Amino acid sequence: MGKGKGPYLCGLDAAVDVVGGKWKPLILWALYAGRTLRFGELRRHVPGVSEKMLIQQLREMEADGIVHREVYREVPPKVEYSLTELGETLNKALEPLGLWGDKHMERLVARQAEKIEQSA
Amino acid sequence: MGKGKGPYLCGLDAAVDVVGGKWKPLILWALYAGRTLRFGELRRHVPGVSEKMLIQQLREMEADGIVHREVYREVPPKVEYSLTELGETLNKALEPLGLWGDKHMERLVARQAEKIEQSA
């Protein structure tokens, strides 16, 4: 996401461009409610993500102003990630969507199983 | 989206898998609030979309149970698309996100401009 697709046509369009993709929802979820995590911790909270993808997504979210990156000049290095105020407002706006997903999870999982089956 | 990425880890993860991608937000927006549109009308409401992509996304959304497809056996053919009840609940859950996008549109557009510049 965030690939530059021409002017946004509505707020939803713009917002999905910011939160969409395979990893960003999980990152937002991991940093939920003021939580602060180090790079390694965050990685463990997002199962299956590679270092490269995690960095890439974090950098995009940082540039979008929703993630804050705090570097401690120590040895060994320590970097902490958290949501900015804007990020918190985004997470608030995502709450109903998350609840919707929880509520209809079964149906969505079933549909997903079909798709995997088809591609096999 | 909807590519089969293993089990969902949270509701937000599942929901974004359903609404994510380049076109689905615009389709949901076009069918907002009980609106019913024919294929050609819908296409005009989603600028730049190809026939192939529009069909593909609609089929996925139909399979996910959020879009209803009504075929009229006439000549020339006529097909109408609308949201199901589940689709309407999804749109309701997306409302805060759409508002968030509207509110911060300027910032997001600016960030988007940077990205396009970089890739040039």
Added chain:
DNA sequence: CTGTATCCTACTAGATACTG
């Protein structure tokens, strides 16, 4: 009018190895 079929490209994302 509403789709299908085919081919093609660009980008997303994974694996692996390496660095301050």
Added chain:
DNA sequence: CAGTATCTAGTAGGATACAG
């Protein structure tokens, strides 16, 4: 610990032509 670099595979998405 927290990244970076490179190489590669898979997939989203686009162009075009055709069909019921």
